[in-house]
Amino acid sequence: MTIGDSVAWYEDDKLWEIMEPIMFTEARIAYTTDEVDSIKSLCKIQQDETILDLCCGIGRHSLEFARRGHRVVGVDRTELYLERARRSAEDEKLDIEFVLDDMRTFHRKNSFDVVLSMFTSFSYFEDHEEQILVLRNIYSSLRAGGRFILESMGKEVLARIFLRQSWSEWSHGFMLEEREAIENWSKMHNTWIFIERNGSINKWDVTHWIYSATEIKKMFEDVGFSDVKIYGGLDGREYDNEATRLVVIGTK
Ligand SMILES: C[S@@+](CC[C@H](N)C(=O)[O-])C[C@H]1O[C@@H](n2cnc3c(N)ncnc32)[C@H](O)[C@@H]1O
Known part of the structure; x- marks a missing residue:
């Protein structure tokens, strides 16, 4: 048996390689169009707005936003996933910039209208301050009025x-x-x-860290986000005892 924990789990290419068919099933990929419909509606995304898909994986949201005419940048630390994302974009003749980088370092000042963090791509780092650093990078990368949507599993759920x-x-x-x-x-x-x-x-x-709605809301507010809204799913349901996910949207 191989014990794959000599580096932090989230920095282990072997883990992401094994997880690829588990995470990116045909059903999940097919569901992406519905997710993008919901994101567009929850974040009130306009046709000319620019998207940063942070921790984009194989680029399923990047591709769908680009199909709908948005300018998209996808960022991920896993080369294997980015290669697949680039191939898909090339096959469909979609112009998407895919960047190999770490969410703790990537930021482009005032460059995006919407930042996505989908499918539990946050809360990985041992040190709480590193999560805050990611939030600061996102805040800095957004234009004034830009929105950050985080979709994850809430502690209560x-x-x-x-x-x-x-x-x-x-x-x-x-x-x-x-x-x-x-x-x-x-x-x-x-x-x-x-x-x-x-x-x-x-x-x-x-x-990994698990955040309650109140804890994550405060983290958003502490880095400067306003009008922080909490939902219990991408369909915009309430975050109550029947919530299935934790969705947080903050505005710069
Ligand atoms: C659960 S997957 C989600 C992928 C994508 N958002 C989706 O919904 O299909 C988490 C992603 O985070 C990426 N990731 C993990 N640590 C990262 C880091 N420090 N910086 C950037 N990406 C990271 C992984 O490579 C993986 O693609």
Whole structure:
């Protein structure tokens, strides 16, 4: 068994490689058009507005926004994903700039009208201040009046649906997950074990912050965002006991 935790989990290319078919299923990719409809409506995005897709992965939102005529920049730290994103853009003759960079360093002052952070791409770093640094970069990259939309799993939702253990099957094999709330529910510690059909077994310890709606709202406000709105899903539902996700939108 390989223990893949000699570097921080989020900096391990091998983990992102294994996760590719698990995260980017055909169903999830197909659902992207609905997500973009919802983002456009929640953030009131105008036709001439420019989008930064932060942690863009294989570029599913970047591609969909570009298909709809928006100028898009996608940023991600995983070269494998960016190569796939660039190939897709080329195949469709879409002009998208894909940048290999870290969300802790990437920023372009006053350059975007909307920044996206979709599908739990925030809250990875051990040190809370690094999350704040990411928020500051986003704030700096937005033009006045620009909006940042963060789509993630809220602490309240996670506590409601919490499962200590679960397993799932994907194209290459099985994934076992064990979860534990640590540091007074400020972080989730996950053990991920991947058992592939070819016999290889890999294990990662994945710890990330989990924020309540109130905590994340305050973080947004602390870096300068105003009119911070909270939703329980991209469909704009309330963040109540039936929320499925945590969606936060702040305005510069
Ligand atoms: C859960 S995926 C989401 C991808 C995409 N937003 C989507 O909805 O399909 C998280 C993404 O964050 C990227 N990522 C992880 N750490 C990063 C970092 N420090 N800077 C930039 N991207 C990062 C990963 O490579 C991965 O593509």
